[in-house]
Amino acid sequence: MNSQGRFHADEWQARVQLAACYRVFDMLGWTEMIYNHITVRLPASATDGRKQYLINPFGLHYSEVTASNLLKIDTAGKKLDDNPHPVNPAGFTVHSAIHEAIADAHCVMHTHTTAGLAVACTKTGLAQNNFYSAQLHGLVAYHDFEGITIHAEEAPRLLKNIGEKPVVILRNHGLLSWAPTLPLAFARLWTLQRACEVQVMQAALGPAIDIPEPVARKTTEDSFQFDARFGGGRDVFDAMTRLVDRRDPSYKQ
Template identity: 70%
Template sequence: MNAALQTSTVLPPGMHPDEWAARLELAACYRVFAMLGWTEMIYNHITLRLPDSVTRGQKQFLINPFGLHYSEVTASNLVKIDLEGHVLDGSAHRVNPAGFVVHAAIHDGIEGAHCVMHTHTTAGVSVACLKDGLQQTNFYTAQLHGMVAYHDFEGITIHADEGPRLLQSIGDRPAVILRNHGLLAWGSTLPQTFAILWTLQRACEIQLATFSMGGPQAALPVPEAIAAKCTRDALQFNPNHGAGRDVFDALVRQVDRIDSSYRS
């Protein structure tokens, strides 16, 4: 947890400090997404599992209030829910069922999936609509060798029976392209998940720009052996090297200079 986030806010009465720390980090992340333009009106989600110190081992999560733009999310208006999407903290805000069905399946079915992020960015959806998906043609795809999974489009994600098929599609790969739909990432921490999604998003942006200059046939492929080496050499997802913490904290500082109201 960012030390600046911990020391610059007042703990609400009766709230476990670990829950407040999680709320601050997740609210900051929503503002980072807004700053980067990774928003889709009031839709999409970032979910974070609360630590066992708060839940005593039960699976409980924080999610954005449905109806608010990411720029309106704050630590206090995040909604605490269970795996079925039931509100646990008495919040008056709604939760979008079309969002948490996918997130619940991943949180429950993948060991260590404590954070899940989903976007509908133009570059992400565009690549998700390509028959061949993300191709090994740039610096960022080369850092995701063996990390990308694909799941076929089944419509709006409101049906729980899709969960097992989604988990089978993902396996243990943390960067997910939902075909015809968008991008998704999961990880053991919020910063690690952000680093994975940022790399996937950047790979899609570069591919979109590259293909615009001559299509996939004009792209210079990265050999599989080189891509595998790049992924081994990339330390940004590795917990022993911060797993995205430095990058995420730098973006939070930028958000703070623009609008720190997410801390309320």
């Protein structure tokens, strides 16, 4: 148990890291009032092998999320504790489908950033014309918009479109990433977000210089930020967490 005696040590560690991530998103401006979600699958060591997840309390801004007020839910999105906050009914539909179907999907992140949504609304999608998009060659999936994601019957189509690709552009909707660790999911989403930001700004300047496919393929292969041998995004996420700590460490409560 952790020092408060309320949570298994491994669950508490997951809670602190996820709460930090919500604060990082807030610091970066990746918030949408009380909406959108970052979810993690709790380790089996903390759940006796049961499938359980953590998600943000519906109604709280990301800046209000703490380790102790995160909701613990099952695969159906049902609360498993006495947390007084509700679960967003649309919040876990997509996340649950990915967590359940993809073994390595320990963490799932979803945003509605302006740049991400703008690119998601284009017919051509992500352009292969900048340093960041070149690091995502062959890694981006697309899923067509079917309305607010509250219907479970959309899940098979979503999963078919995702396949094994770790970042997703939900057309007309936003961005998504998944990974076996939270830091890696963050590194992937940050790269996609930066690619979208550059693309949106560049579009106002005229025709872009496209990156040839062989160069983009090599750039992706050479990019070390996603490689487990180089931390798989952990160093980056830890650095961002330190920035949050200096601003407001209350997420650890």
